[in-house]
Amino acid sequence: MTTSHVTADVPAQRGTDGETPVLEVRDLHVEFKTREGIVKAVNGVNYSVKAGETLAVLGESGSGKSVTAQAIMGILDSPPGRVAKGEILFKGQDILQLPEAERRKLRGPKMAMIFQDALSALNPVFSVGNQLGEMFRVHQGMSKKDAKAKAIELMDRVKIPAARSRVGDYPHQFSGGMRQRIMIAMALALEPDLIIADEPTTALDVTVQAQVMDLLAELQAEYHMGLILITHDLGVVADVADKIAVMYAGRIVEQAPVHELYKRPAHPYTRGLLDSIPRLDQKGQELYAIKGLPPNLLKPPTGCAFSPRCPKAQDICRTELPPLVPVSEQDGTELVGRVSACHFWKEQIHG
Amino acid sequence: MGRYVIRRLGQMIVVLFGATVVLFCTLFILPGDPVGSLGGDKARDPAVVAELRERYGLNDPLPVQYGNFVKNLAQGDLGEDFTQRRPVTEILQPKLVNTAKLAIAAIIIDIVIGVLAGLIAALFRYSFWDVLITLLTTFAVGFPSFVIGMVLQKFFVVDLGLFPLISDGTLNSMILPAFTLAILDAALVARLMRGTMLEVLRADYVKTAVAKGLPRRTVLLKHVMRNSIIPVVTYLGISFGTLLGGALITEAIFNWDGIGLALVQAVQQQNNPIIIGVVTFGVAVFVLLNLIVDLLYAVLDPRIRLA
Known part of the structure; x- marks a missing residue:
């Protein structure tokens, strides 16, 4: 299993195998200037992904998971958004220091993004072949004819039936699942080292979700890419992710290898998320929900941002921000790759 | 189809x-x-x-x-x-050519000024240029064309002597009437362009285009422009149909020998055959242009299906 672990202000982290992560985010802060004031959407996020590894970033809408992804890709709406602080290391190099022209060349060949709603994320007036081929034409200077052949190849790759005859079709002529496959094909076109998938299955039928997820996982394994999977669907995560980072109000509140997180969450928020998954053996009972609403990021609560909604909150939670600390067994042995930002993580994990 | x-x-x-x-x-x-x-x-x-x-x-x-x-x-x-x-038909034919010349000139001005101004206003939203363009378009929409025509005449013909007062069909004499005719539409096109473009700039597919690593030029000129231009083309197509039907006021002010002027004179003289001829032609052209615009719309936006 993975060994990279993340804490609030631990600098460079290397896996024990000495491999540099494909991507490492360090103490990332992102702000948005609005009329009402500065919204601090991301407040010191740290995570890393290695080649072939899948990191799932979990959180409610507004928790900052997509904003972090956009900051990595360099596609924040700016203004109003800006990276206030932090580093984004791509293969060890801080890409925030790069000029925009260099940054642009990373997008596509080195890192790519899959968006949630393929219907709105694909340009309605260009054929899918055109939009797929654009990757090769722009980044590799390929001729139109060759790019089209490549587009067909890609469509075959993501298992779109009759690719050759459909390459000239427009996005609206495809079904939701097929459209998302085209998005995936576009992201994979230049075989990047890192893929960020922002809720890739949220807009799809449940029946298609699994297919698309399987395809993504299969291609990721084949190309040995790092994958950041942003989602709020715990069901999607369990099968494909290696590790999970749970975000709340712009911070990572817990990170753990996937199965350990399901077994023994070390943060009450994670517990709440797990408890809200509908379960067959609880049929007939009221579904659990975390009470209250996500905090207003214009004026986040003092102390732990989750404290107003936390069933176990104490006085200290409302005054002091809990640091992200390594989690250990009761006997003190370190749980590799696990961190939690709860004052009472011990009580949470060990009961 | x-x-x-x-x-x-x-x-x-x-x-x-x-x-x-x-x-x-x-x-x-x-x-x-x-x-x-x-x-x-x-x-x-x-x-x-x-x-x-x-x-x-x-x-x-x-x-x-x-x-x-x-x-x-x-x-x-x-x-x-x-x-x-x-x-x-014999009387109207040369006049029709004159009107068409004026209409084409006006549409070209609409496209160049309107699209460019809208583009600048949208790309540099809330900047000095955006505010200036918004102000100017408001004025342009607010003034009736006979006021604009006469003001242009006063400055450029009477004061500066740059153009002839009475149009003789030459390119030089076409400039003022073409501008008078174009100003309103250019202003409306600029506003339309600005509005759609701001909307398109926020679209998800533009973010995708950026995420694909396309140069800014490609993102704007291909992905943004192609989508922003659709309503403008529709508007200009219909506007062209109206212009071809003859511009009564502008042609009268500049004494431009087109079918608009012919219609004005015919009405004054109760010259019914001319009135009927001009109006019939105007209606036919307008309806035909509408059809062409609809066909064009389907070409520009593959989501539109004609049935």
């Missing part, structure tokens, strides 16, 4: 029928005798008047007159006018 065009052309005939019937009835109701007033203030020999009325079929009941008109129209004949006694 073929079926669609045929159906639309069928609808066009219905529209033409309706428009000409209304026109005929209106002209019939109007007071005054077109033939009797031909001589101006002088009284005319009743025998001449009677002969002229007979010659133009004005003694026939209205439905018969209309029937004859339709029969002739089907052969491309719009009849003979009252003042020069020449075929209406």
Whole structure:
């Protein structure tokens, strides 16, 4: 299993195998200037992904998971958004220091993004072949004819039936699942080292979700890419992710290898998320929900941002921000790759 | 597609029928005798008047007159006018060319100024240029064209002497009327362009285009422009149809020898064949342009299906 672990202000982290992560985010802060004031959407996020590894970033809408992804890709709406602080290391190099022209060349060949709603994320007036081929034409200077052949190849790759005859079709002529496959094909076109998938299955039928997820996982394994999977669907995560980072109000509140997180969450928020998954053996009972609403990021609560909604909150939670600390067994042995930002993580994990 | 065009052309005939019937009835109701007033203030020999009325079929009941008109129209004949006694088509043809010249010039100005101004306003939103463009377009929309035309005349013709006062059909004399005609549409196009472009800039697919690593130029000129231009093309197409029907006020101010001016004069002289000719042509062109715009719309936006 993975060994990279993340804490609030631990600098460079290397896996024990000495491999540099494909991507490492360090103490990332992102702000948005609005009329009402500065919204601090991301407040010191740290995570890393290695080649072939899948990191799932979990959180409610507004928790900052997509904003972090956009900051990595360099596609924040700016203004109003800006990276206030932090580093984004791509293969060890801080890409925030790069000029925009260099940054642009990373997008596509080195890192790519899959968006949630393929219907709105694909340009309605260009054929899918055109939009797929654009990757090769722009980044590799390929001729139109060759790019089209490549587009067909890609469509075959993501298992779109009759690719050759459909390459000239427009996005609206495809079904939701097929459209998302085209998005995936576009992201994979230049075989990047890192893929960020922002809720890739949220807009799809449940029946298609699994297919698309399987395809993504299969291609990721084949190309040995790092994958950041942003989602709020715990069901999607369990099968494909290696590790999970749970975000709340712009911070990572817990990170753990996937199965350990399901077994023994070390943060009450994670517990709440797990408890809200509908379960067959609880049929007939009221579904659990975390009470209250996500905090207003214009004026986040003092102390732990989750404290107003936390069933176990104490006085200290409302005054002091809990640091992200390594989690250990009761006997003190370190749980590799696990961190939690709860004052009472011990009580949470060990009961 | 073929079926669609045929159906639309069928609808066009219905529209033409309706428009000409209304026109005929209106002209019939109007007071005054077109033939009797031909001589101006002088009284005319009743025998001449009677002969002229007979010659133009004005003694026939209205439905018969209309029937004859339709029969002739089907052969491309719009009849003979009252003042020069020449075929209406022959009179209108050169005027039509003049009007078309003016319309094309105006549309080119609309495209260049309107699209460019809208583009700048959208890309540099809330900047000095955006505010300036918003202000100017508000003025342009607010002023009636005869005011704009006369102000232009005062400055560029009377004060600066850059252009001739009376148009002679040369390119130089076309500039002022073309601008007068174009200003309103250019302003509307600029606003339309700004609005759609701001909307398109926020679209998810633009973010995708950036995430694909496309250069900013490609993102803007390909992905943004192609989507922003669709409503502008639609608007300009229909506007072109209106312009081809003749610009009454502008042509009158600059004495531009087009069908708009011809219509104004014909109305003053009760020269019914010319009125009918110009209006029929205007309606036909407008309807036809509408059809072309709809077809173009389907070409530009593959999501539109014609049925």
